[in-house]
Amino acid sequence: MQKLWLLAAVLLLVVPCAHAQFGWDEEPEQTAATDSFDAFDTALRTPVIEPIRPIRPVIEPIVPVFQPFVAPVVDADPLVEQCGLEPQVSQVYRVAEIAEDDADCPEYLGRLSANPYASDSTANPYSAAGSPYSAKSVNNPYGQFGSPFSPTSARNPCATDAPKIVAQDGTYLGELSDNPYDPDSVANPYGRYGSPYSSTSIKNPYSTYGSPYSSQSPNNPYATQAPLLFGD
Numbered sequence: 001m002q003k004l005w006l007l008a009a010v011l012l013l014v015v016p017c018a019h020a021q022f023g024w025d026e027e028p029e030q031t032a033a034t035d036s037f038d039a040f041d042t043a044l045r046t047p048v049i050e051p052i053r054p055i056r057p058v059i060e061p062i063v064p065v066f067q068p069f070v071a072p073v074v075d076a077d078p079l080v081e082q083c084g085l086e087p088q089v090s091q092v093y094r095v096a097e098i099a100e101d102d103a104d105c106p107e108y109l110g111r112l113s114a115n116p117y118a119s120d121s122t123a124n125p126y127s128a129a130g131s132p133y134s135a136k137s138v139n140n141p142y143g144q145f146g147s148p149f150s151p152t153s154a155r156n157p158c159a160t161d162a163p164k165i166v167a168q169d170g171t172y173l174g175e176l177s178d179n180p181y182d183p184d185s186v187a188n189p190y191g192r193y194g195s196p197y198s199s200t201s202i203k204n205p206y207s208t209y210g211s212p213y214s215s216q217s218p219n220n221p222y223a224t225q226a227p228l229l230f231g232d
Contacts, residue, residue, distance in 0.1 A: 095170025
């Protein structure tokens with residue numbers, strides 16, 4: 001029993017000395033890694049989310065600009081202003097391109113038509129185009145365009161400047177003449193305007209300009225767009 005007490009006393013003396021010699025009683029120094037770890041804040045942080053502001057486009061107000069109306073400048077048609085032709089008649093005449101000079105005013109003689117009721121038909125004896133007493137009628141034997149002696153007449157077999165025939169669409173159809181030798185005469189059976197086989201002949205019963213059923217034919221008694229006549 002005395003040995004046990006002796007051993008305990010020895011231990012009590014040795015252990016404190018060991019602590020003092022080896023530094024067991026001092027706290028261990030903190031390493032750099034430990035310091036950096038302690039310095040790092042491990043607490044959970046809630047991210048700050050800023051609201052997205054909508055981008056508003058900058059819209060400038062539209063200020064209407066009122067400009068005074070300026071009428072377009074339209075060149076006056078000399079055939080209408082100086083010659084007294086209707087605009088529709090003037091347009092057909094220009095499309096045909098039979099005028100050599102705008103200074104020359106053509107004489108509108110009506111429509112070469114078999115329609116006796118049209119107001120400007122050569123078949124209407126009460127119209128200016130068909131009356132035997134009208135100065136512009138090709139049916140007036142004493143007039144410039146109906147006399148058998150006038151060079152501008154449709155009834156002169158030797159005429160050199162007979163009235164011109166122009167379809168409603170502007171197609172030139174030759175001259176209304178009894179001259180069988182004039183290449184532009186409708187009385188020339190070998191010419192392009194008098195042949196019964198030509199597409200531009202009023203003597204071709206199967207063409208647009210000669211058929212008795214075509215609205216542009218002078219041979220249709222119900223035609224509404226018969227060819228126009230122009231004298232010089």
